[in-house]
Amino acid sequence: MPTIKIAKFWRSIEALGEIATRILGLGLVYLIFSFIGQELIGEQFKNDVLLSLVVLPAIYVLKDSHKILEAVFIEVLTKDNSITVFSGILTRREDKLGFKSVENVEQVTTILGRICGYSTIHLYAYGSWVRIPFIKDPEKLRVWLEERIPH
Numbered sequence: 001m002p003t004i005k006i007a008k009f010w011r012s013i014e015a016l017g018e019i020a021t022r023i024l025g026l027g028l029v030y031l032i033f034s035f036i037g038q039e040l041i042g043e044q045f046k047n048d049v050l051l052s053l054v055v056l057p058a059i060y061v062l063k064d065s066h067k068i069l070e071a072v073f074i075e076v077l078t079k080d081n082s083i084t085v086f087s088g089i090l091t092r093r094e095d096k097l098g099f100k101s102v103e104n105v106e107q108v109t110t111i112l113g114r115i116c117g118y119s120t121i122h123l124y125a126y127g128s129w130v131r132i133p134f135i136k137d138p139e140k141l142r143v144w145l146e147e148r149i150p151h
Contacts, residue, residue, distance in 0.1 A: 002144050004076040005136040007118035011071035014112040019068070022061040030054045071134045080148065083123070085132055099148045101125035107138055121145070 030050060037045040066089055075086040084096040102123050109119040119138035123130045123145070135141055 002078065002141060004078060004132070004141060006071055006074050006076070007113070007116060007134045007136050008071045008074075010112060010116040010118065011134040012068050014110060015067040015070065017112075019061060019065060023058060026054050026058050026061065074133055076132055076135075078144075083130060083132065083145075085130055087133070095130045097123050097125055097128060097130040099145070100150055101128070102145075102149045105142060105145060105149070107142060109138070 033050055034045075034047055037047075037050065069089060070087070073087060073089050077084040077086070081100065082096055082098045084094060087093050087095075102125050104122075104124040106122040106124065107119050108122065113119050113134075117138075118134050118136050121132045121135060121138055121142060123132070132141070
């Protein structure tokens with residue numbers, strides 16, 4: 001059974017970057033529309049309405065801030081015939097899947113994941129699936145999994 005390591009630091013940096021980019025995008029949209037409003041309407045243009053339209057999307061983006069720490073709380077347990085993934089910060093989740101029912105293995109790699117060498121692997125079975133997120137050296141795990149999945 002391989003020791004499965006999680007890319008905690010780099011995944012946290014990636015999540016922080018995603019959230020910061022979205023917030024900066026909202027700020028840019030606010031500035032552009034504020035400029036357009038000032039140019040078209042002039043002094044009568046009030047930024048209050050525009051600001052209120054940007055606050056709700058900003059809250060929506062910030063609700064995903066837990067993803068910054070998500071990778072820190074992931075544990076993966078492997079056995080010869082199954083895999084179990086524990087995840088969650090406040091609410092703990094336990095997903096277990098036996099290899100005999102696995103129909104497909106999918107590997108998803110982000111840009112930073114390609115640079116830093118981590119991926120998320122999804123195991124699909126009839127009526128079920130397990131997500132093994134932010135795995136360091138995913139090729140090694142994938143080979144180990146495919147050796148145990150009946151074809």
